[in-house]
Amino acid sequence: QKLKEEADKIQEEFGYCILDGHREKIGNFKTEPPGLFRGRGEHPKMGMLKRRIMPEDVVINCSRDSKIPEPPAGHRWKEVRCDNTVTWLASWTENIQNTLKYIMLNPSSKLKGEKDWQKYEVARRLKGVVHQIRAQYRADWKSKEIKKRQRAVALYFIDKLALRAGNEKEEGETADTVGCCSLRVEHIRLHPELDGREHVVEFDFLGKDSIRYYNKVSVEKLVFKNLQRFMRNKDPGDDLFDQLTTTFLNKHLQRLMDGLTAKVFRTYNASVTLQEQLQALTDPEDNVAGKLLSYNRANRAVAVLCNHQRSIPKTFARSMEVLQEKINAKKKQVEEAQEELKKAEEEFEDTKDAKAEANAEKKRKLLKRLEEQLARLNIQATDREENKQIALGTSKLNYLDPRISVAWCKKFGIPIERIYNKTQREKFAWAIAMAGEDFEF
DNA sequence: ATGGTTACTTAGCAGACAAATA
DNA sequence: TATTTGTCTGCTAAGTAACCAT
Numbered sequence: 001q002k003l004k005e006e007a008d009k010i011q012e013e014f015g016y017c018i019l020d021g022h023r024e025k026i027g028n029f030k031t032e033p034p035g036l037f038r039g040r041g042e043h044p045k046m047g048m049l050k051r052r053i054m055p056e057d058v059v060i061n062c063s064r065d066s067k068i069p070e071p072p073a074g075h076r077w078k079e080v081r082c083d084n085t086v087t088w089l090a091s092w093t094e095n096i097q098n099t100l101k102y103i104m105l106n107p108s109s110k111l112k113g114e115k116d117w118q119k120y121e122v123a124r125r126l127k128g129v130v131h132q133i134r135a136q137y138r139a140d141w142k143s144k145e146i147k148k149r150q151r152a153v154a155l156y157f158i159d160k161l162a163l164r165a166g167n168e169k170e171e172g173e174t175a176d177t178v179g180c181c182s183l184r185v186e187h188i189r190l191h192p193e194l195d196g197r198e199h200v201v202e203f204d205f206l207g208k209d210s211i212r213y214y215n216k217v218s219v220e221k222l223v224f225k226n227l228q229r230f231m232r233n234k235d236p237g238d239d240l241f242d243q244l245t246t247t248f249l250n251k252h253l254q255r256l257m258d259g260l261t262a263k264v265f266r267t268y269n270a271s272v273t274l275q276e277q278l279q280a281l282t283d284p285e286d287n288v289a290g291k292l293l294s295y296n297r298a299n300r301a302v303a304v305l306c307n308h309q310r311s312i313p314k315t316f317a318r319s320m321e322v323l324q325e326k327i328n329a330k331k332k333q334v335e336e337a338q339e340e341l342k343k344a345e346e347e348f349e350d351t352k353d354a355k356a357e358a359n360a361e362k363k364r365k366l367l368k369r370l371e372e373q374l375a376r377l378n379i380q381a382t383d384r385e386e387n388k389q390i391a392l393g394t395s396k397l398n399y400l401d402p403r404i405s406v407a408w409c410k411k412f413g414i415p416i417e418r419i420y421n422k423t424q425r426e427k428f429a430w431a432i433a434m435a436g437e438d439f440e441f
Numbered sequence: 442a443t444g445g446t447t448a449c450t451t452a453g454c455a456g457a458c459a460a461a462t463a
Numbered sequence: 464t465a466t467t468t469g470t471c472t473g474c475t476a477a478g479t480a481a482c483c484a485t
Contacts (some may be wrong), residue, residue: 177478209452309453319468420472
């Protein structure tokens with residue numbers, strides 16, 4: 001309790017800033033402590049020492065007329081600047097990769113909320129032109145220029161499979177991971193026929209955070225032919241799209257729609273998928289638990305699309321066993337209740353007295369309650385099993401237009417708290433205030 | 442085109458915390 | 464009340480993508 005009080009005091013003193021006259025919560029208001037760098041996957045710099053950050057490393061960014069924070073006694077800041085074109089409050093350079101780190105606002109802030117809203121509005125604008133863009137890249141599969149063909153095939157992957165753009169990275173500085181434009185020949189295998197499907201591309205590569213992407217996809221014949229061509233006379237370690245960069249791709253996208261970049265396709269396809277799946281899976285007759293299962297399944301379809309994985313929780317098998325035991329016990333209770341009901345009904349048949357009738361009615365209600373409890377447990381088990389290797393949080397927080405979920409809740413009378421916890425409701429306050437039940441992405 | 446710099450979003454995980462259960 | 468289980472939060476790495484100089 002004492003520690004908590006101290007932490008609260010620190011939060012109160014350093015955890016907020018004033019932006020445009022409003023008190024806003026800061027996201028990360030502490031510098032990162034020193035320690036051994038791990039990194040994700042096979043990181044070449046793992047084990048290096050991350051230095052302690054001193055006031056002399058820190059740049060403060062605040063308005064000219066504000067109370068400039070005092071450095072700790074005996075120290076001074078690296079710099080104090082007043083740049084209102086950026087959103088960060090303080091920054092320092094980290095010594096492992098020599099990159100900048102920032103102190104920024106919490107997602108609940110007005111600034112971040114408006115930015116988030118904008119992001120989804122760009123994705124919604126894509127909805128209007130995506131058919132034309134698809135027609136265009138399909139036509140470009142036949143272009144005379146190899147570079148255009150590579151761009152068109154890459155864009156097809158980004159659109160259909162929700163791959164990341166894949167910026168080039170400096171070799172030896174980070175783990176060897178790739179995205180779409182940085183795919184190498186060794187990351188795909190072509191099967192003219194596989195398991196009864198034609199033109200199958202087998203993807204196997206490490207993406208962001210060294211998470212494995214493994215997928216077998218049946219693609220259009222022209223895409224397949226183009227891929228064969230791109231791979232001809234190349235070594236496994238060569239770039240698949242050797243003529244293509246993310247800059248070139250994004251310049252092209254910018255011409256097709258204002259604000260369009262490769263990552264917008266992920267946001268767009270994620271949100272569209274959620275909306276479609278909610279439409280397809282929600283049964284208005286279902287109870288709340290059933291509807292929530294449908295929501296989770298829709299969310300899960302998105303997480304699968306975006307390849308948001310997690311390691312299977314250490315306690316997964318055990319917790320599944322416990323749940324199964326619970327289900328078995330409940331089943332037994334249901335059976336017993338069935339028999340007791342039968343007995344009570346027979347008793348009433350014989351006697352026809354009011355007391356026996358009341359008793360039968362009581363047994364009927366008990367049975368119904370137990371059956372509902374059993375159904376809920378079964379739903380829980382299904383949900384947990386289907387979810388063991390899938391992380392729902394990332395898509396929920398970063399890819400799904402929250403207005404879709406808000407509208408769904410309103411339409412089916414689900415309390416918003418069942419979908420978003422307190423922090424999430426704060427982050428999505430703009431959407432909760434904005435969206436009615438007929439919102440359409 | 443290329444490389445360097447900067448600012449911002451997206452990502453999974455461990456441990457803290459809270460709720461459920463024994 | 465003690466212990467177990469499930470959820471949430473903080474942390475910070477790892478991406479995307481813009482801009483600028485050459």
